Amino acid sequence: MRRSAVLAAVPLALTLAxxxxxxxxxxxxxxxxxxxxxxxxxxxxASGDDPAIWVHPGDSRRSIVVVTAKEGGLRVYDxxxxxxxxxxxxxxxxxxxVDGRYNNVDIAYGVRVGGRTADVAVVSDRYNDQLxxxxxxxxxxxxxxxxxxxxxxxxxxxxxxxxxxxDDEQTAYGVAVWQPGTGETYAVVTQEGTTTxxxxxxxxxxxxxxGYTEVEHLDLPDRFPLPGGRTWIPCEEPGVAxxxxxxxxxxxxxxxxxTQEDVGLWRIxxxxxxxxPRLIDxxxxxxxxxxxxxxxxxxxxxxxxxxxxxxxxxxxxxxxxDVYYARGRVGYVIVSSQGDDRFAVYSxxxxxxxxxxxxxxxDGVDDVNGSDxxxxxxxxxxxxxxxLLVTHDEPETGPGVDPDRDxxxxxxxxxxxxxxxxxxxxxxxAGNDPRLR
Numbered sequence: 053m054r055r056s057a058v059l060a061a062v063p064l065a066l067t068l069a070x071x072x073x074x075x076x077x078x079x080x081x082x083x084x085x086x087x088x089x090x091x092x093x094x095x096x097x098a099s100g101d102d103p104a105i106w107v108h109p110g111d112s113r114r115s116i117v118v119v120t121a122k123e124g125g126l127r128v129y130d131x132x133x134x135x136x137x138x139x140x141x142x143x144x145x146x147x148x149x150v151d152g153r154y155n156n157v158d159i160a161y162g163v164r165v166g167g168r169t170a171d172v173a174v175v176s177d178r179y180n181d182q183l184x185x186x187x188x189x190x191x192x193x194x195x196x197x198x199x200x201x202x203x204x205x206x207x208x209x210x211x212x213x214x215x216x217x218x219d220d221e222q223t224a225y226g227v228a229v230w231q232p233g234t235g236e237t238y239a240v241v242t243q244e245g246t247t248t249x250x251x252x253x254x255x256x257x258x259x260x261x262x263g264y265t266e267v268e269h270l271d272l273p274d275r276f277p278l279p280g281g282r283t284w285i286p287c288e289e290p291g292v293a294x295x296x297x298x299x300x301x302x303x304x305x306x307x308x309x310x311t312q313e314d315v316g317l318w319r320i321x322x323x324x325x326x327x328x329p330r331l332i333d334x335x336x337x338x339x340x341x342x343x344x345x346x347x348x349x350x351x352x353x354x355x356x357x358x359x360x361x362x363x364x365x366x367x368x369x370x371x372x373x374d375v376y377y378a379r380g381r382v383g384y385v386i387v388s389s390q391g392d393d394r395f396a397v398y399s400x401x402x403x404x405x406x407x408x409x410x411x412x413x414x415d416g417v418d419d420v421n422g423s424d425x426x427x428x429x430x431x432x433x434x435x436x437x438x439x440l441l442v443t444h445d446e447p448e449t450g451p452g453v454d455p456d457r458d459x460x461x462x463x464x465x466x467x468x469x470x471x472x473x474x475x476x477x478x479x480x481x482a483g484n485d486p487r488l489r
Contacts, residue, residue: 075364077394077409078473084464085417086133088448089121091458096140098124100460102156102226102372102425103442106171106188107433107488114192115433117442118173118199119462120154120425126175126186130193131434133464137198144180145205148215153178156297156425158229159188160237161487165202166260173199174229174239174254181209181223183239183252185262204263210250211243211269222246228299229254230322231487232306239264240308240322242296247272249296249310251324270324272296272312276331278339278361286314287342287351298373298425302383302400303486309385313369316362317387317396319404332404333396335370338362365406367391372426372444375400376467377484378477388423388443395423395443397474408474412443412465418450420463428467430484438478439467 091099098121108114116136117129128137141152160172165187173186184203189195212218226242230251237254248271252264274293275285286294298311301322308320316334339361342351365387372388383400384407397407412420426443433440441464448459471478482488 075408077411079411079413080465080469080473081413081415082420082463082465083415083417084133085414085445085448085450086117086119086127086129086462087135088450088453088459088461089124089127090454091122091124091460095457096124097122098127099458100424100444100446100462102444103427103462104157104159104173105427105429105433105440105442106159106173106192107429107431108192109488111192112432113434114194116188116193116198117427117462117464118157118159120157120175122153122155123151125152126154126157126173126199128198129462131436131464133462136193139186139199139201141177141179142201144177144182144184144207145203146180146207150179152180152184154184155225156227158227158239160229160231160254163237163254163256163262164235165256165262166258172202172254172262174227176224176227176241178221178223178225178244179218181212181218182207183210183224183227183241183264185254202261204257204261207263208267210241210252210267211246211248225295226297226299226310228301228308230301230306230308231303232322240299240301242299242310245292245295247274247293247296247312249299249320249324251322268324270320270326272318272329276315276338284339284341287344288314289344289349298371298387300374300385302375304377304381304383305400307400309373309375311370311373311387313371316366316370317373317385317398332398333365333406334362335366335368335391336360336362336364337368363406365389365396365409367394371424374426374428376428376439377430377479379479379481379484382477384476386426386428386441388426390422390424393419393421393423395426397476407476410470410473412463414450414463417463418445418448420445421449422446430467430480431482431488432480436464436466437468437480438471439480441465441467441470
């Protein structure tokens with residue numbers, strides 16, 4: 053089923069309660085990053101994109117970080133950022149399956165798989181327009197092979213009618229897990245090059261595989277009302293709409309947070325339905341009229357002097373997003389502002405007011421730049437006694453990196469440093485995160 057969301061004709065960028073423009077970001081540091089990935093033949097075409105943190109239920113030191121490397125498959129790291137496992141992007145288990153391209157990843161906890169309870173990494177596969185599923189060994193970083201694929205065969209395409217349409221690559225992109233109740237697990241997935249979001253029910257099979265059913269769609273706006281009665285259409289290459297990628301679900305409230313890269317941050321109630329989405333912040337150049345230059349394949353301002361109407365927190369692309377669970381009803385939405393190498397933080401309560409921005413500086417490693425995906429947990433994980441943020445870094449420019457190759461990595465940041473810098477809570481209780489109770 054497909055639904056469309058209609059945006060109310062209000063001057064969005066002027067109604068947000070945001071800090072004063074130009075407020076400097078805080079700076080936090082990290083000294084822990086994963087080995088470099090190279091996006092070339094020699095490096096296995098591995099381009100880092102999105103991380104997920106799996107928290108071990110009994111021994112936090114055995115927690116792991118799972119990341120996507122696109123055509124390079126998946127990587128699994130321990131809390132010291134050592135690589136534990138490299139999984140290739142194998143063909144999907146379909147009669148017409150091709151080698152995968154793993155874009156985003158999230159964790160589903162407590163899924164019944166083959167008669168036992170397991171935690172599952174849920175991965176979006178762009179080249180097959182479907183979800184892939186990997187059970188996590190309960191030993192975590194102590195396992196010889198922490199992940200094992202259990203994707204059921206012949207899963208339907210999430211957004212396309214057939215393989216010919218899939219090959220045009222407007223396919224599964226961002227992914228987040230939503231677990232609203234015991235025995236209920238859904239994946240929320242965005243579509244590359246469109247404004248469409250899908251939900252799919254995760255359905256374990258008796259044979260130990262995992263698939264999905266009940267796919268539903270919601271189309272978000274691709275044009276926006278402005279003050280004075282104008283309508284703004286974000287500039288994209290021909291045939292492409294202003295896409296969404298980063299998605300995260302507040303498991304306490306069933307609210308989806310989604311980043312529309314050239315537009316801003318959305319708040320969307322689940323399950324999907326019309327009338328509920330609300331745009332809670334906009335990128336700085338929201339409302340600027342651009343034109344597509346076919347020669348450079350870039351969008352350029354029609355009037356370089358035209359001011360943007362967006363807020364001060366996000367510079368396109370708005371990318372990764374996740375939720376930190378603090379005490380009571382307090383929580384934080386963290387968003388990567390890829391265009392200016394910052395991260396924005398918002399409250400999960402009320403009107404999602406802005407709580408500030410920060411940068412990540414390297415201490416013996418390079419600074420974090422151009423962040424795409426990110427993940428955060430409030431739980432103690434190993435030496436991260438106040439929680440952990442993991443974020444993509446591109447380009448990776450640290451010591452020993454070949455400057456002539458496309459290099460990416462992931463950096464680990466102590467949540468306590470972010471909390472100190474912005475005056476946020478630290479609360480590591482398991483009960484804060486409904487998935488880990």
